[in-house]
Amino acid sequence: SFSKQDPTESQNLENEKIKLDCEVEGYPCTYEEVASRVIEESFSALDEAVIALEEGDDIQAAVQYLENRGDVVEIIAEPGGIRFRLKNGPPLWVLNAEAVIAGTKGPGAGEDNSNNFSTGPASPNLQSSGGDDGPIGESKRGEEPYKKALLLSPFYWDFDGDETDVVKHTLEKSHRNYNCENCEVVVKKNTISEDSIDKTDEAYQALKTLYINYEISLDDFKSWDNYDLIHLSTHGIQICDPPACAGMLMTGVYIDVDDYQSTLEVFDTERGVAWAQMGVAGCEIIKKTINDTNASAQKREEASQSWKNKGCGAFPNRYWQLVTPDFFEFNYQNASKPLNEKLIFLSACESMKDLTLAKALAGENTTVYGWTEAVNVGGGGTAAIKFYDFYIRDGLRAEVAFDKVKDRLINDEDNPVLARYKPKGITIEPILPPELLQEGEENTRGREIITLMQPIFRVELEERDAIPTIGAAGDGENDKLLFLIQIDGIDEDLNPDEFVIHLAIDGEELEKTFTPQEKISDYSYWILDEVPLPFDAADREFIELEAWVELPTGGESRHVLEEVELANCGWTGNMSGSKSGKLVGDIVFPKSNLTNANVEELAILADQGYMGPDASSSGLPSPSDFTNLPDFTMFGNRSQFPFMLLIPGQAGNVMLESNGIAVGQQVSINLIEDSQKRVEGSFSVSVTDLMTQSGFSVDGELIWHVDSICSLDVILELAANPLPAGLMQ
Structure with missing residues (x-):
């Protein structure tokens, strides 16, 4: 099931400041406010907590270690991770890495849960060429609207690909608002080149982070106000130990454990930035078996296989950068640039497990999407792609697109993309289905309709x-x-x-x-x-x-x-000889569709030269040759005598009148414009009236365009691809 929430209580006047969690709870908001001794002790506690996790059976081993220290003033813990802090220190995170290796978008236990998609209409650094153009419905007269989208995938390398490229294709191919001169669909993703590392190498998990090609930095999370649509595919987690809850999103940036102090200085003044280290329960136990020379070969082999299956050794000696609700509140609402009139899609585990992140992001008339539980890469990507199909391709309101994605996923239980990924050796705990909630703004749209x-x-x-x-x-x-x-x-x-x-x-x-x-x-x-x-x-x-x-x-x-x-097309002419007066080609649009017989007759006439490239055939057509041609196809109003079909640049021409048909014998055309699309000039034609066999001449001016009603291509298109009958009334 899905859940939907509108955290309207987070909507504030643009210049109103929100108190950050660090201010409310009384801990330092930036690292430059923390004594160096406290930073050292905090990171030392983090290191030891990860060791405890890997030496124990589950996350509780790390919780027990932290509780026993005596200097930890806060612990919020769930099976997926721990947030803790020392007195006068910043929050740090211990993350359970098992589910990361299991192919999900977040640390912590979880299965596919692709139906656990939640959304909340609520109220990055790439330098854009300017801000967004405002919401659908508020564009100005005479100005063509355009849209800007930012697609970020910090862990594209870890997911082995995700939905990011497909979302880009969907946006650009589905509508002009995302594919124009002023439009932008910016894609930034961190990748690993296929030829840079051997994935079969025993040390692959330990070495792969050394080969990341970085496109994303913390600055890319600060420019979301320049975009109409933001799609973030990353790892995330929210942990709740009532009444306290904490949520975060991973930026993909990491620093080495050995030189973290000097690197941290770069981020000293950043509010809402935290750091985490990953570990996998039981890995140290397995490692001891692998290194035990007294163990049997079979036990050591089984331990090696278990090491691989559990993801032991992944992301070693890394502190991973996180952004928390304080980060978004400080950089947007409190910076007088709230994220109003946006669509924000958090394709990350537990990004809406509670509304902490949604409230921090919520601007006026902004729709925020996220997941209430852990979701695998395939399931999360499928939901996102289906949503954008409804929201952008079909132009549906966000609420309707959301409901249709929910229904589609529920009915697609056999879809292999949504299959649960459960590698051998990893126990994934069952998760209760989330509650379905819907309220708030429902009518936001992603493009002009x-x-x-x-x-x-x-x-x-x-x-x-x-x-x-x-x-x-x-x-x-x-x-x-x-x-x-x-x-x-x-x-x-x-x-x-x-x-x-x-x-x-x-x-x-x-x-x-x-x-x-x-x-x-x-x-x-x-x-x-x-x-x-x-x-x-x-x-x-x-x-x-x-x-x-x-x-x-x-x-x-x-x-x-x-x-x-x-x-445009048409002609005017003056008759001389056996007839006199002015002729005007009164061009009309057919009010009913051509039949196959009409088209066949037109094709015959064209083939014979009367409407084709030459008029070399001998003899003249009889009136009966034209009887199957409906009046409206002949490019004029037959109730008025003036009617003539003249194919510019070609010899054939036909004049029709209410009492007769005349076919031109000799045509002279003097063109003042002759392009691939347009012809304009004067003509002179000697004509024989088929009823009286009398001859007369017509001299006049002509205009013809390849896409006009006078064009045979247009007539044949209307025949081959008829307009709906309801439009021909």
């Missing part, structure tokens, strides 16, 4: 992409713009009619508003329509286009494109 689409090919519009105009470009009359908009993230509990859509062209908002029209997937809707342009489409090549939707929970989501190309 409105998208301007290319209405023919139905892909997201990007800068300088083209969309069709409706009407005859160049006739001096105002034309229309065909648009398609997609709204995502409309879950089962929301009413699509409450999502009111607005459009602006060149910064001017249109009077008409729209609502989602056709459901096209579980959480997405389309609206297809035409809106008036305040000019003849021939007069402009690009426009600024902005769409935004009113969110039922408040605010607006928007998509802004500074330059959208107009895919």
Whole structure:
């Protein structure tokens, strides 16, 4: 099961200072405040406690040692670890390393527990190019929103890989907000090169930390205010000995036991930074058997195997750096830069076992996720990836995405990724299922939910992409713009009619508003329509286009494109000879989809040359050759005589009128623009009326664009990939 919590009691005014635990409990907040003698005695006690752990059967052996010292003023202990401190000294941690070796994201006993995911809407150092752009719903008119994400994996080398790279791919590939000029998805992870160490070496566990390629430092935990989304994959633990609880996250930084005093000076002024040493219960007992020359070969071999299985010898002679709730409260809330309007995913064991860390991180309208118990790397990664699929790919609210991940994991018991990892020789204690809690803010979103689409090919519009105009470009009359908009993230509990859509062209908002029209997937809707342009489409090549939707929970989501190309087409001409007057190609959009018969007829005509690359075939088509072509496919309004299909740069052209069909015999085209996408120029054509066999001429101007309604490619696309019937009303 999952749990969810909203630690709203931690939300404070931006400039209000929070009392740190060190201030409340009365111990030094920084190492520079601690006497050197006390530091030496504290770390000596830590060393001896780890030895006691490895010489005993469980963590209780280390607890007993500390209790017997007489100078320890605080001990908080659970099977996973101990936090203790000497009088006037800083807190130090003893960590049970068994579960670390067992493939979990935290020291301490635990199985897969991938259903123990908890979340709390609650209220790093990479220098970002600037702060985040604010929450979804608060973007400004005319400005395209963007997002920044920070993905940290300090123990990527220890996890043998985790979900970090997949999360990056999901963010960048799922939505424009994480893949644009101002967007950032920053990935930092500590790795070990495959060719730097032999994993089959007997000393691998003892030596591997010497080969870490560091990308992450303590500073990377201090710049979270510059990002909208923070994903941290690391080791964590929270221990509770009621009424006291203590939690921490590991930064991946370590210092050697032998020279810790000089190294500690670097972190002397850091508040909320602690240090830990890892040990495995019973390892010293096993070591004595291995080194016992009087023991049988079989017993020594069994002891060696047990040594490997338990993870003895891992992370030796290392003090590992931890960050505690004080660290986050001091560096964010108390530094007047609270973590407001964020999504923070703590992919670490026991990161939400109690709410200590969540409260420290909680800013206004921030959603914090974490695990109530130990979780293995595969299970934790699977949950994270599924969450981002719902939250970013589908655009769902955090609460809905959370619930769907919970349901999916509960129903995926046979998923091998979630299988419990229990190596031989390690006893993993059973853990009671956590309580499911849900309260607080539920409507935060990870990205904008409105998208301007290319209405023919139905892909997201990007800068300088083209969309069709409706009407005859160049006739001096105002034309229309065909648009398609997609709204995502409309879950089962929301009413699509409450999502009111607005459009602006060149910064001017249109009077008409729209609502989602056709459901096209579980959480997405389309609206297809035409809106008036305040000019003849021939007069402009690009426009600024902005769409935004009113969110039922408040605010607006928007998509802004500074330059959208107009895919206009049309022609005007004057007749002479047996006919006179002006012709205008009145281009319209089909209101029903093409049939296979329509497409086949179009293909035949193209193949014969009347609509193809040449018109070399002899003879003229009969009127019956065109009877299967629907009026609306022929790029004009047949109720008005003026209709002509002219394929620029090609010889074939056809004129249709209400009482007859005329086919051009001779065509002359003078182009003033001829690019891969656009053709513009003048034409002259000699035409034969198939009904009267009389000839006449037409001279005029033409505009044609490859993505316009005049393009045969567009017509064939509409035939091969029809629009939903509900959009063609």
